[in-house]
Amino acid sequence: MNGGEIVARGLCANGIDTLFGIPGVQLDPIFAGLHDVQDDIRIIHARHEQGVALMAFGYAHATGKVGAMLVVPGPGFLNATTGLLIGHACNTPMLCLAGQSERQFIGSGVGVLHELNNQIGIAESLTKWTRRVENTDELSSLLAKAIETACQGRTRPVYLELPSDIVRMDVSDTALTIADCKADNPSFKEEDIDKLARDLASAKLPLIIAGGGATGASESIQTLAEMLGAPVGMSENGMGTLDCRHPLAFTQLGANKLWAKADVVLGLGTRLYAPIYNWGWDDALYIVKVDIDEEELNRLPAPIAGIHGECDEVARALIEKLPAYLDKPGDNTGIFTSVRNEVKNELAPLSQAGEILGSIRNIIGKEGILVVDVTQLNHACLELLPVYKPRTYVSSGYQGALGFAPCTAMGMKVGKPDVPVVCLVGDGGFMYAAQELATAVQFDIPVVMLIINDGGYKNVEGILNNAYEGRAIATTLTNPDFCKLAESFGVEAVTVTSNAEMENALEDYVSRNVPAVIDFQMQVSESPFWLRFLPQVRSTIPANDFGLVKKQPKA
Numbered sequence: 001m002n003g004g005e006i007v008a009r010g011l012c013a014n015g016i017d018t019l020f021g022i023p024g025v026q027l028d029p030i031f032a033g034l035h036d037v038q039d040d041i042r043i044i045h046a047r048h049e050q051g052v053a054l055m056a057f058g059y060a061h062a063t064g065k066v067g068a069m070l071v072v073p074g075p076g077f078l079n080a081t082t083g084l085l086i087g088h089a090c091n092t093p094m095l096c097l098a099g100q101s102e103r104q105f106i107g108s109g110v111g112v113l114h115e116l117n118n119q120i121g122i123a124e125s126l127t128k129w130t131r132r133v134e135n136t137d138e139l140s141s142l143l144a145k146a147i148e149t150a151c152q153g154r155t156r157p158v159y160l161e162l163p164s165d166i167v168r169m170d171v172s173d174t175a176l177t178i179a180d181c182k183a184d185n186p187s188f189k190e191e192d193i194d195k196l197a198r199d200l201a202s203a204k205l206p207l208i209i210a211g212g213g214a215t216g217a218s219e220s221i222q223t224l225a226e227m228l229g230a231p232v233g234m235s236e237n238g239m240g241t242l243d244c245r246h247p248l249a250f251t252q253l254g255a256n257k258l259w260a261k262a263d264v265v266l267g268l269g270t271r272l273y274a275p276i277y278n279w280g281w282d283d284a285l286y287i288v289k290v291d292i293d294e295e296e297l298n299r300l301p302a303p304i305a306g307i308h309g310e311c312d313e314v315a316r317a318l319i320e321k322l323p324a325y326l327d328k329p330g331d332n333t334g335i336f337t338s339v340r341n342e343v344k345n346e347l348a349p350l351s352q353a354g355e356i357l358g359s360i361r362n363i364i365g366k367e368g369i370l371v372v373d374v375t376q377l378n379h380a381c382l383e384l385l386p387v388y389k390p391r392t393y394v395s396s397g398y399q400g401a402l403g404f405a406p407c408t409a410m411g412m413k414v415g416k417p418d419v420p421v422v423c424l425v426g427d428g429g430f431m432y433a434a435q436e437l438a439t440a441v442q443f444d445i446p447v448v449m450l451i452i453n454d455g456g457y458k459n460v461e462g463i464l465n466n467a468y469e470g471r472a473i474a475t476t477l478t479n480p481d482f483c484k485l486a487e488s489f490g491v492e493a494v495t496v497t498s499n500a501e502m503e504n505a506l507e508d509y510v511s512r513n514v515p516a517v518i519d520f521q522m523q524v525s526e527s528p529f530w531l532r533f534l535p536q537v538r539s540t541i542p543a544n545d546f547g548l549v550k551k552q553p554k555a
């Protein structure tokens with residue numbers, strides 16, 4: 001057996017049932033090995049490595065399993081980097097297997113096929129663990145180690161580099177190493193939990209902020225919030241941790257208003273970047289952050305107490321401790337009602353967006369997944385998309401990467417074939433990935449691409465016009481006929497111009513479970529972009545994003 005066959009068999013032995021990739025000469029022994037095990041592993045070859053990586057991202061995000069990909073060195077690897085970058089930002093367990101030239105040529109500069117100086121150095125800045133296989137003996141164990149590392153602790157992409165001579169060589173020991181993926185969570189101190197329970201119990205208005213790291217702890221966070229009577233503000237990646245209809249569930253806009261009034265904040269699996277850099281803090285606010293990644297506890301300039309632990313485990317420990325300090329939940333319902341009224345009034349001008357997003361959710365149902373690109377309605381999702389369960393609203397998080405949604409949605413549908421998956425994307429973003437309609441047809445991936453076709457990079461145009469005296473440039477788009485384009489791939493498509501027509505089309509495609517394109521020709525009547533930059537509500541902030549945050553008037 002050669003190294004390539006070991007890789008193919010090692011993937012199968014470790015439960016990798018789907019692999020996204022594009023072949024090439026450095027990878028030939030691996031693809032030949034995959035040919036032999038194709039009953040055990042599904043190979044999805046997309047049309048560009050950005051699609052490969054984003055599909056692996058989507059697959060991992062949908063299943064919680066490691067999303068695996070295989071790309072050639074140099075251009076193939078570089079094409080995949082955006083997907084790795086987003087995986088790093090969104091804590092997605094991904095395995096990037098990248099080809100490499102023969103070991104003798106690495107770093108030589110002689111100009112071998114696909115040569116990229118310091119490819120492994122580039123990978124290092126995108127992944128949590130990076131290795132090159134230096135001899136055949138370690139191939140199987142490093143593959144297992146890579147998989148194990150991706151799914152333990154703070155889940156993130158990992159990178160394993162496979163020199164072409166290694167994968168061609170015969171391997172004497174063909175035993176396959178199996179990754180040990182059982183949880184390896186940090187153990188927190190009992191006294192820290194005790195103190196936190198006391199602080200939360202004695203707070204007048206405790207506020208929980210739940211981020212992407214909290215989505216696996218829905219049940220315990222709900223119990224904890226109900227015991228305390230504490231509102232739960234959800235960050236973009238944390239949306240759905242509590243069902244949006246729960247009386248203690250708040251969006252960012254509500255959380256921003258509650259942040260002004262809170263005396264103790266418990267941040268669970270969240271960076272707290274926007275609250276600290278935009279919303280502000282002062283001495284009357286005590287902030288505690290819980291994170292599985294110790295480095296996250298000390299990044300921010302504000303005084304923050306930290307607990308190094310996994311959110312569900314910490315929340316459960318708090319639930320046990322709280323009764324010693326608390327008889328009944330605090331009652332802040334008066335504050336909640338007034339916050340909800342304020343939020344409702346402020347969102348009233350965004351009724352067009354609310355109607356469209358409400359329609360989408362009604363059609364795809366509670367379990368249905370909406371994957372969003374960086375189109376204007378994406379910003380409105382933060383407040384106006386009903387989200388009932390974690391990971392049923394998926395964005396590229398703080399990367400805000402144009403072209404993210406189409407391929408991610410396809411990867412998610414591969415991972416969750418029984419759930420409707422819709423991609424909401426602008427005419428700009430869709431053209432980053434239009435070629436992957438071919439992949440959707442070839443592999444029967446029935447995702448609906450809902451294109452908001454407004455003829456431009458409208459979000460950017462709006463900002464340039466408003467903040468830079470009407471000096472918008474480079475924002476108009478001459479588009480193809482999206483329906484004809486889709487149909488040429490064999491994808492059903494329709495043009496619609498009203499929400500009612502969009503609903504009919506979406507309902508039809510979702511119920512028939514077919515790949516489809518909806519070309520929604522419309523203009524967003526009111527920009528929701530301000531939802532990304534909520535105002536400063538406490539006295540101290542170190543700086544704020546792009547100067548777009550409304551400053552608090554000095555008292």
Ligand SMILES: Cc1ncc(C[n+]2csc(CCOP(=O)(O)OP(=O)(O)O)c2C)c(N)n1
Nearest residue numbers: 375376400402426427428429456457458459
């Ligand atoms: C990879 C990448 N390039 C550029 C940008 C900057 N950018 C943000 S929004 C946007 C326009 C998006 O246009 P479209 O997809 O048509 O959505 P619209 O704003 O018109 O709703 C651009 C260019 C980005 N976020 N990501």
Ligand SMILES: [Mg+2]
Nearest residue numbers: 426427456458
């Ligand atoms: Mg547009």
